[in-house]
Amino acid sequence: MNNILSENILEINSLNKRYKNIHAVKDISFSLEQGDVFAFLGPNGAGKTTTLRMLLDIIRPDSGTIKWNLKGNVSSVPPSENIGYLPEERGLYTDVPIINSLVYMAAIRGMDQAIAKKAAMEWLEKFELANRAKEKLQALSKGNQQKIQFIASIIHKPAFAILDEPFSGLDPINQEKFIDYIRDLNLQGTTILLSSHQMPLVEKIAKKVFLINQGQKLFCGTLSELYKDFEKRQILNISFNSNVNEERLRLLPEVENINWVNPMEVKITFKVGVNLNNALSELIKMDSINNISSHNPDLHDIFLNLVKNHKL
């Protein structure tokens, strides 16, 4: 049983993609095991969507290999019936009843239409939208349209789901609901690869993360490994009575990174192994300090630090 669970169902080696003068993806390698919830994180234009599109054979890599091993089928192109995809740029047919769109999306992935209809109704029940199954998509709110889009991507119970920005456009309540749905999907056996900007949400469900910036890998591993790498760094949350001159903070030699919470509050990450006494005495000299508190780094902090310190 353990052997099956630890089997790599996706292996990517030295993937490269160029667009004219832009090297969008540089030598990326990673692998996913069955049952993973793998978060693919990076700022805008980092190469996330390009990588996801290459995984799905929507665009072809310039070099490198992609090996899928889904339900015993080894191939460089994923079998569509085992893949679910929620693209970042999304849309569905607005001029046909919702239930018809969902059944069609499942049918093109090889699902029997009668079974697809039953599955669609079950998902609509779960999202409290069953009574609107025969309405057209344009009649729904943006949040509800997002739910329908999500159902369309996983209705056929895929072995592997790629969710590109699944939380965008959702209110906090629905974001939490989506986390539960993704968790349920994963518990039912679907391996998840998700890309998102909402770090607190990713932190709640991801088991592994891949950080990418300007097409290059910054980190790949489990969340606990990432935190362990960062726990040696100390982070202070400092609030001021008035606006602060960033230059004065940057002059402190112990400072690795400064992230602004608001114009009067900063999070300062200090370099590994430095003594904070000197830095603290310098900070206290700034007469406008209101409060100083110690802070454990979260995914958001780590992400910002890694991206800001990334040297090409």
Added chain:
Amino acid sequence: MKYLKQVLTVTLWEYRRFFKPKNELIGIAVMIVVFFLAYLIGKYAASAEEEKTRLTISKTLDAQLTSLLSQEFELSKISENQKDNFIKQISENREGVLLWNDDAGFVLYSYKKPDALKKLNKILNKYNQTRAMEAIKLSPENLQYILKPVSITEKYFEETSGRRVLVYFFAGLMILAVVLSFAYQFTSITGEKQLKITEQIISAIKPQVWMDGKILGITLTGLSSLVTYSIISILGGLLFFQFTDVPLNYIFQILHAPSIIIFLLFALMSILMWNSLLAAIASVITDPNNSSKSSLMLLPVLFVVITLVISPQNKLAVFLSWFPLTSATAMPMRWVVGNVDLWQLAGSFILLTATFYLLRKLAAKIFRVSILMSGKEPTWSEIIKLAKEA
């Protein structure tokens, strides 16, 4: 097998999405109302034409001419001294038509060119002709004898006039099917691009499957609409035979089974070929309202019309009968009118089929590269370059 199942799924989806029997029935009802209104307007116009136009002439006009004019015009007569005053009134009141004759000939006074000028010319010419015949002492019987046309009895080994009608009929059907498909293809492909559905679809099926399903589904939609219009045409035709002297069995003389099979095969393949080309064009259009490439969608009509107006027996017609964009109308026309061997028919059809096969492949390639260029319409050179790479 998976390919066929997926193509069938996409085909039926496109067909059900665009072919709406209810809308077709509404279309038929609207067409019947339009026909009925056109009939009423035509009838009113005909009755209006029966009303005689008022014409003023000289009291001294020749009696024979006055008699001829009175058959078509409501005449009133004025004397020489009333003439200037009457012309002045025409200018002031902007109405009235005066025909005056002097030594040089006839003069017509009217504020604007009168509608009945053609009718008036005809009467004056007839009058003039009669006067000339009298001058040279030529009897009407002798004139008839001179103008009598030569007698030719036509005997053909093969009667083709009916088949010519069939060629025009199938060309008409083709234009209709392609024009109908044009609208659906635009809505379907550019609509999906604008709604951003394509990326999700392409993650599930190959662009070729998607494109083949679309081409077949939209062709089927166009053909279904065609059947609707054909039924209306047949009903209209039956009414035509009901109210004219043309015998109903004339239609059965036109129906030549081998021609129908050949024309139908050419027409179907041509519709598929044009739909593939339209799909390729639609694939590179992001916004149909702001794209110069939209005008290319009118190409089919141009090509069909070219073949219909060119004489089927000249050298250009031979080229057009092999050229895939025009062969579906040019080759049947040549076959009906001239001597075309069977191998030529088969060769032209194979070329047309091969063009359809390649165009659907090209359409899928273009689609694959153009969907990822969101927000920007690719130029032709970009399309060629990317399609080669795909």
